Amino acid sequence: MASPSSSPSSSGFFAICLLHSAVAVTCGALMMFYLNEIAVFGHGSETARKLQGSTPHDQLLIQTSDSFAGLLLMAIGFLLFMVSFVKDRDFQAFFAKGCVLLHASMALWRVYFERRVDDLARDWPRQLVGDIMLSLSWVLFLVYSWREKYD
Structure with a gap:
């Protein structure tokens, strides 16, 4: 087994x-x-x-x-x-968590630094939404795999 x-x-x-x-x-x-x-x-x-x-x-x-x-x-x-x-579930979960952390870090970068650049100030909210959506796809995978693991 x-x-x-x-x-x-x-x-x-x-x-x-x-x-x-x-x-x-x-x-x-x-x-x-x-x-x-x-x-x-x-x-x-x-x-x-x-x-x-x-x-x-x-x-x-x-x-x-x-x-x-x-x-x-x-x-x-x-x-x-x-x-x-890669088919290993433990690696997949580890990788997904790393991707969530990476996208969250990018979102924080946009909020704290990129919005202060005058030429980019109007674009950062749209890019922030993109970072959150990309991160959300990994979070949904983690929730789904967690549910699948414990059901």
Whole structure:
């Protein structure tokens, strides 16, 4: 008889990981290759122009930083894709708790720091809702797996 931690889990973990992976890879690719267009779409043309920097040196530094951030996001997306195939329930619960903590930390960052940046002040509530929704998907997985474990 298999132990409860090694028994196959529901497909919820797989689906959530694939969803988050698709979001991360898509956002990362857009950041790397279409940053200006995405900034205009997300922030408006005036704010996007301010976020590009004022001198050529600043612009190069910001573009390089944003490209590396996009590359990191793509790497996280591929990592999420690989993790989605893990069947160990204990690992899934541990990973989901870590993701909740990560999204909660990002939400706190937006509340305490990002809202103070004048050019981003109008965008942080929308991004905060996104962080909460991504975190909520992991919380719902934890609640569902906990219920499944003890029923």
